[in-house]
Amino acid sequence: MDTFAFIIHPINPKRDVQRKFPLLGKVLTERQIDFFSTFFPPVYISEITGIVSQATGKEIKGWFVACPLTPRRMLELPERVVYRKIIQTGRMAERLGAKILGLGAFTSVVGDGGITVAKALDVPVTTGDSYTVAIAVDALREAARLMEIPLASATVAVVGATGAIGRISAALLAREAGEVYLIGRRQHALEAARADVAAAGARAVLHVSTDMRDLRHAQLILTVTSALDAVIEPEHLQPGSVVCDVARPRDVAAHVAAARDDVLVIDGGMVEVPGPVDFHFDFGFPPGKAYACMAETMVLALEGRFEDYTVGKALSLARVEEIARLASKHGFRLSGFRSFEKAVTAEHIARVRALAQERRRAQRLGR
């Protein structure tokens, strides 16, 4: 049987450590978990069974293995120390018999985005970023449809537009939207991103900005920074806007949901997996659903494409389109929306639209 493995790591240290080690997660503080994570070895998490292609009937098996480092540690420690820990975790995947390895969350953010790790390991590697882009853009399109925001005339903002996922997502959205704001921290890098997005066939008017207040121009926002703390606050958003948050840790502050009931915040990157999949581990999603980056690894295993697929920070549109086609062929689908770990219902969307209309009317009347 063909096989894969996927590296996960604690993102919200206390909550995620408790998922595997209830007592440790309970007694240690977040700072202690951050500190001890440096000395902890890689951890075997679980076997993944029941993934079956809808196209070919082929079944695959996989494993979750964990790199113990938290996002904060991965950014604080020297890159070579972080690479060493990810490579050790990859070796565990090799010993289990994995034929391809996916790099989850920050294990694909650090350094060169998987190039050094792929060179050191015998097993082929993918970051999963190509399918993450495809699904994030799909989610924004679908949310726009539900909120009756016509994409062709909409203003879209991409936060983290200089990053691996942000830049190529902006390129795709700029082919369809009216205007696109590329938002980041470094003016020079944003100008380079703007040139790439324009060269990829943009029809949208392009703007660059280092000011989060420019988010108020956008009806549709895709946010995908590697910030450790939230970067989007309630006052940044216009009534009726949609924010698709692909970042882990999240970019949208938890209090946005409570403060702005006239805005739709959705989690980016959740997909339905074909077959009676059992992860034998609760990573916070409902049964049968996975992150898009996990799904990319599964699709490659189902397809028998045992090669370094998405590595490095320069993603290709051709690969984004190819993995979306292969995923769809094997039965992977954009899943229903969730917002801060709760399902988004049709009633919720209708309520957001009604409240947004009310706020816009009040704004026009200057109240």
Ligand SMILES: NC(=O)c1ccc[n+]([C@@H]2O[C@H](COP(=O)([O-])OP(=O)(O)OC[C@H]3O[C@@H](n4cnc5c(N)ncnc54)[C@H](OP(=O)(O)O)[C@@H]3O)[C@@H](O)[C@H]2O)c1
């Ligand atoms: N949901 C999923 O399935 C999935 C899959 C893969 C990755 N992810 C998540 O996606 C995110 C980005 O991944 P990536 O590979 O694209 O990372 P990346 O290439 O390192 O890009 C990160 C971007 O975030 C920006 N940034 C970093 N810190 C910031 C801050 N404090 N404030 C504002 N902007 C900041 C960077 O801007 P500068 O240019 O100024 O540094 C850059 O544009 C991560 O959170 C990762 O965990 C999610």
